[in-house]
Amino acid sequence: MALTKEELTLLADKAYQARRDVVDITGWSGGAHIGGGLSVVDMLIILYYKYMKVDPKNPGWEDRDRLILSKGHAGVAYAPVLARKGYFDFELLKGFNKFKSPFGMHLDGNKVRGVDASTGSLGHGLPIAVGMALGARLQKKSWMTYCILGDGECNEGSVWEAAMAAAHFKLTNLVTFVDRNKLMIDGATEEIMNLEPFADKWKAFGFIVREIDGHDFNALADAIEYAHAEKSGPVLILANTAKGKGVEFMENQVKWHYGGLDSELLESARNSLNKAYGRV
Structure with missing residues (x-):
C-alpha cells in the first residue's frame, strides 16, 4: 500500500533532520563514520516512524520489535534517530564519542536506551537477529526482528552461516536489509572483495530478494510490507544507496567512509542538505 502524502512529508522531514544531526554530531565529535551513516538514514527513519512497534518510555517492553544495526559504525545516525524518537535527550549527543560519554562510535546496548544489541564487530548482527527471531517463535511472540547490514560486511563468513540458518528455519519474522552503497573503508566493494552477483547469492542461500532504491520511501514501504506478508521464507531487502547521501x-x-568536519566543511555540508531537501 502506497504511503500517503502526509506520511511521505513526515518521513522526508525526519530524514532531513536525521541527516542534519549526523553532520552536526560529526562536527561536535571531531570525526565519525559519516558516509555510511548518511546512506542508512532512510531505512532507520521508515522503521522507527512507520513500522516498528516500540515504546521509548519503556525500552525494555517485552513485545517490542527489535532492530539490530549490524553495521554498528553507523551509530552516528542511529543515536540521533533514537534521541529524536524520545529515548533520551538529544543534547547528550554533543558529547558523542568523548571521554566518559555513554555514546561511543559503536553504540553499547548496556549504555544507550533503545539499542537492542551492541554491534560493531562486523558479521555479528545477522547471527544475533536470527537468534532473536528464533526466540520470538519459541515464545510464540508476534514481534518482528529487523537487521541492517553493510554491503562490505558481507565479506564475513558469519553472515552467510546466519543466512543459511534463517532460510533453514524459515524465519519470516526476520526482515534483513543490506545498505548497498558499494563502498567500504578500503575502496569499492567490487574491487576489495567482489560481491556480485549479490542478489543471486542471497537467493541461493534461501532468501527472497527485493532489490530497491534505498532512498525511496515508497519502495522501502512496499518491500517491508511484502516481507511482512511473505510466509514461505525470509526476505532480504537489497537497498541500493549512495554513501554520503544528501551531502554533495x-x-x-x-574518503568519506570516516571523516571529520571543520567549520567550513560543516557549513558546506549543512548548505548541501538544505539544497537537497529544498530548505534553502
Missing part, C-alpha cells in the same frame, strides 16, 4: 561533496566518495 561526500556522495559516492570512499
Whole structure:
C-alpha cells in the first residue's frame, strides 16, 4: 500500500533532520563514520516512524520489535534517530564519542536506551537477529526482528552461516536489509572483495530478494510490507544507496567512509542538505 502524502512529508522531514544531526554530531565529535551513516538514514527513519512497534518510555517492553544495526559504525545516525524518537535527550549527543560519554562510535546496548544489541564487530548482527527471531517463535511472540547490514560486511563468513540458518528455519519474522552503497573503508566493494552477483547469492542461500532504491520511501514501504506478508521464507531487502547521501561533496566518495568536519566543511555540508531537501 502506497504511503500517503502526509506520511511521505513526515518521513522526508525526519530524514532531513536525521541527516542534519549526523553532520552536526560529526562536527561536535571531531570525526565519525559519516558516509555510511548518511546512506542508512532512510531505512532507520521508515522503521522507527512507520513500522516498528516500540515504546521509548519503556525500552525494555517485552513485545517490542527489535532492530539490530549490524553495521554498528553507523551509530552516528542511529543515536540521533533514537534521541529524536524520545529515548533520551538529544543534547547528550554533543558529547558523542568523548571521554566518559555513554555514546561511543559503536553504540553499547548496556549504555544507550533503545539499542537492542551492541554491534560493531562486523558479521555479528545477522547471527544475533536470527537468534532473536528464533526466540520470538519459541515464545510464540508476534514481534518482528529487523537487521541492517553493510554491503562490505558481507565479506564475513558469519553472515552467510546466519543466512543459511534463517532460510533453514524459515524465519519470516526476520526482515534483513543490506545498505548497498558499494563502498567500504578500503575502496569499492567490487574491487576489495567482489560481491556480485549479490542478489543471486542471497537467493541461493534461501532468501527472497527485493532489490530497491534505498532512498525511496515508497519502495522501502512496499518491500517491508511484502516481507511482512511473505510466509514461505525470509526476505532480504537489497537497498541500493549512495554513501554520503544528501551531502554533495561526500556522495559516492570512499574518503568519506570516516571523516571529520571543520567549520567550513560543516557549513558546506549543512548548505548541501538544505539544497537537497529544498530548505534553502
